[in-house]
Amino acid sequence: MSRQPAAPPPRGARTHRTRPRSRLRGWARHHRAMCLDSARRLLRAPIGSLLTMLAIAIALVLPAALWLALDGARLLDAELEESATLTVYLAPHVEEPQAARIDEALLAHEAVGRTRLITAAEGMAEFQQALGLADALGRLEENPLPASVVVTPRDPDPAAVRALAAELEAVSGVDEVRLDLAWLERLRHLAELGHRVALALAVLFGGGVLLVVGNTIRLSVESRRQEIEVVTLIGATHAFVRRPFLYSGAWYGLGGGLLAWGLLALGSEWLAAPVAALAASYGASFRLPQLGAAGSATLLLCSTLLGWLGAWIAVSRHLAEVRPR
Template sequence: MQAWIHAHQQALTLVLKKLRSAPFAHLVMAAVIGAALSLPAGLYMVLANLGNAAADIETDPQITLFMTLGANDAATKEIDNRLHKHSGIREYRFVSRETAWHDLQERNGVQGALNGLEKNPLPDAFIVHVSSSDPATADALQKEFSAWPQVEHVQLDAAWVKRLYTLLKLGEKAVMILAVLLGFALIAIIGNTIRLQILTQREEIEVSKLIGATDRFIRRPFLYAGALQGVLGGVTAWLILFVALYIFNQSVEELAQLYASDFRLHPLGLQASLILIVSAALLGWLGSYWSVSRYLSKL
């Protein structure tokens, strides 16, 4: 166990020594990795802020239950009790057919059309606001309410909510695709950088192989080097996003004040920041592993 720890400590010390000997080259590499990672991370941050803003807006889908024309007070009372006990409903209100008829008569331009009607054709109705803004939940409630007795028709008004969530999900998929593409590109870039380091140490590696060094021993410092470059790139990406967010929020806050809003973009949280840096380290490790393995397979 101590030998294993010593071997890793020795490899890490060697990598840090090379980092101090050529800091500018490593900073340039970190800037390249950071710029590439900041694109998907920045888009994710914007989508997360838009999702939080959408959650604060009144996005609850509205469901209207229309009773049958022959529904009596007992049937209406039963529906009222069911809605009152339902856990998926935030609030609801009852609109009697007399109230709906009166409101319709008060509207301009419809009095003449209503004069030919001998009786009130409108049913009693319940206007329901569900607790969740998830369109799938609203669809499920619509199907449930449609099966209730004396309910003639259930109308779901959630088209714009569905469009909003569809756009957000589309954005998430676009960010995922961009992240995957840039991830492969970074693996190739880091792998090529490690390959150049391998070529500068070619004679040393060949001598090590001749005296019995294992592939794992040779590969270890390069893996640390790739992971370290990834970490530096991840931290650089986080700094880029932080500075960009600070600059952008100045304009956003001025715009929000015009609409009496306190909206502003928030930075990545602790979990997202850790995922960014760890993902960058993993990409560096993969790029290094790929490059070293290719070289060792030719020896």
């Protein structure tokens, strides 16, 4: 007895399984096609595209350069904070063995990073060397300077340093604790001002990028008005019409970011030698900070997103004005 062939599955069931997958493939194909087509359109007008990207790059260079400057200032700030110290003056009657014990007691404090004991004799020697009055000070019958301990706190925050100073003054054998935090507070205020200026410039020039890309995309929308009207008549959605312009804006932003990255690299190389020479004249070594991999990726991502956002704003605004005739 022959077997009957199996009945094919209902057409509706097969369509139900394949339709989402085919839609996804069609959506991906259209995205790929619009991405390549928008890149080809930019290449057909290289001068205009390059000028637009250059305008975007110029708008991005200043906040990025200020960001790099603040990054270098943070490194310098960290080095200066490490130099924040307390000077603990011991009582005049404290001898060297007792001063050494007090130094060990201060070092054992949980908020103290390191200490340096300066005996009365060492203090007098440094004083004579600083003033150049070795002969006059050598005639003194006894050393009027007390021993002292230079304390480097673990936490350079001004409030924590003040609290530490109050605790160290209560140690037996300590006569006075002196600290100078005015310069550190001024440095913190300058750093906060720099961060706010950088943020304001980033927002301001980011708005400039949006305007540049938006104006360019608006002109592109106007030049393709008839094409947009035709595809709208046959049922194209706004997302379908908007897609190529969004890719164009992203390409503009990415190109502007690459140009800005190149300008920053050239500027850093150009200024590296004078900055190194200036730092060497002060007996220090300082190198201009570089963007690095993370900074470069952040710059390119922000520029691409700004280009995409500027295109989206421009297209959404002018697409509502385009009506099929």
